[in-house]
Amino acid sequence: MTLKxxxxxxxxxxxxxxxxxxxINLDEIxxxxxxxxxxLARAEALAAQASAGIALLRDxxxxxxxxxxxxxxxxxxxxxxxxxxxxxxxEVLGRGEVSGQVSEPAPMQIQESVYxxxxxxxxxxxxxxxxxxxxxxxxxxxxxxxxxSIDPTMRINKERExxxxxxxxxxxxxxxxKGYVSGSNNHVINxxxxxxxxxxxxxxxxxxxxxxxxxxSKGYGKCRVCSTRWPNVWSVQFFNAxxxxxxxxxxxxxxxVSVRAAGDDFVDSGARILEVIEAYL
Numbered sequence: 001m002t003l004k005x006x007x008x009x010x011x012x013x014x015x016x017x018x019x020x021x022x023x024i025n026l027d028e029i030x031x032x033x034x035x036x037x038x039x040l041a042r043a044e045a046l047a048a049q050a051s052a053g054i055a056l057l058r059d060x061x062x063x064x065x066x067x068x069x070x071x072x073x074x075x076x077x078x079x080x081x082x083x084x085x086x087x088x089x090x091e092v093l094g095r096g097e098v099s100g101q102v103s104e105p106a107p108m109q110i111q112e113s114v115y116x117x118x119x120x121x122x123x124x125x126x127x128x129x130x131x132x133x134x135x136x137x138x139x140x141x142x143x144x145x146x147x148x149s150i151d152p153t154m155r156i157n158k159e160r161e162x163x164x165x166x167x168x169x170x171x172x173x174x175x176x177x178k179g180y181v182s183g184s185n186n187h188v189i190n191x192x193x194x195x196x197x198x199x200x201x202x203x204x205x206x207x208x209x210x211x212x213x214x215x216x217s218k219g220y221g222k223c224r225v226c227s228t229r230w231p232n233v234w235s236v237q238f239f240n241a242x243x244x245x246x247x248x249x250x251x252x253x254x255x256x257v258s259v260r261a262a263g264d265d266f267v268d269s270g271a272r273i274l275e276v277i278e279a280y281l
Contacts, residue, residue, distance in 0.1 A: 036094050036114060040280050043091040046084055047281040053085030054281050057092060057273055064117060064135055064270030069263035073136035086130070092276060093120060093133075098259050100215030100225075102141050110139055110215070115269035117261035137260040142227075145212045146255065149231040156207055162199030169194070170207055173233060176252040180232055186253030192246075208233060208250075215259045223258040 047054065056076060063074050078086050096112030107124035119139045123129035134140070154174045158167060169189060176187040196204075211227030222239040228250075236256050238247040 039091040039094050040276065043088045044280040046088045046091070050082075050085040050088040052081050053088040054277060056081065056085070056089060057277055057281075060118065060133060060135070061270045061273040061277070064115075064266045064273070067117070067135050067266040067270075069137055069261075069266070073134050073140045076133040076135075077130065078133065079130040081130075088281075089133075090131075092273070092281075093118065097219035098215060098217045100213070100259075102145055102213055104145070104212040108141065110142075112261075115272055116265035117269050135266065137262075138255045142213050142215070142255050146227045146232055146234065149227075149233075150209070150211060150229040152231055154230050157203065160199060160203045160206075162197060163203050164200060165194065165196055166200035166203040166207075169196075169200075170204065173208075173230070173250065173252055177231055177233060180253055182254070184253065186251040186256065189250045189252075191248045191250070208235075217259050219258075225256050225259050 043050075056078070060076055063076075067074065078089060081089065093113035093115065096114045096116060098110075098112040100110050101124060102108045102110065109122050109124045111120040112118075113120055113133075117135060117137065119134040119136065120131050121134055121139050121141075122131045154177065156167065156170050156174070160166075173189065180187075191201075209229040211229055213225075213227035215225045217223045217225065222241075224235075224237045224239070226235045227233070228235060232253055234251045234256050236247075236249045236251050236258060237245050240246050
């Protein structure tokens with residue numbers, strides 16, 4: 001039996017909220033491309049009435065061409081746009097490979113646009129809430145919540161029958177949390193390779209728990225990244241096309257690279273947005 005880090009058979013209240021990752025086949029990839037082309041066609045039909053939306057896209061493209069991975073995030077609001085311009089911007093940006101949510105203190109939906117490095121963030125509590133468009137490797141609230149955490153004391157409950165390897169693993173994780181320096185490489189613990197019993201994994205789940213950040217990426221072979229209750233400790237799970245976990249791990253450090261934009265994505269995305277404006281708008 002495969003033992004998973006985040007599998008919640010007892011405490012359903014702690015269950016992660018993003019739906020299980022499903023296999024992505026060629027038909028779905030082709031459908032994504034068709035949806036993108038249809039979105040651009042709809043945007044083209046609106047262009048004559050959406051000058052404010054086009055101007056916002058130009059401003060975003062110009063900012064992305066100059067943005068570096070280490071720069072502070074840049075935020076653009078759509079609140080000032082008229083309804084037609086908002087629709088045009090939404091159609092052009094589309095839905096990229098990474099999506100998820102932050103559950104606390106105010107639930108927020110996070111969606112990567114089709115241009116990596118540009119994120120669409122909005123309130124999950126209000127369907128009509130305007131989007132914020134953020135240029136960053138990841139939206140800054142992900143780092144904020146992971147660093148803040150839920151259990152900064154990192155207490156380990158040692159009273160559990162049948163536990164063999166969980167205690168030294170938890171002590172290792174805690175040591176790396178205390179020694180983590182921003183900018184250093186993440187420390188990875190691969191549960192697929194460790195001899196962990198059901199009691200061990202139960203203690204791991206009980207101690208670390210689920211945090212407020214829950215993300216899914218289709219860009220690295222279908223990956224789920226979730227924060228835990230401990231500061232800067234992440235659950236990272238990779239799935240195959242049959243929705244079976246093939247790699248179950250924890251990372252101590254920055255937001256895992258699986259859901260982050262790369263350094264060269266900003267310039268490439270900025271150039272692509274300008275190409276779309278010239279070709280369709």
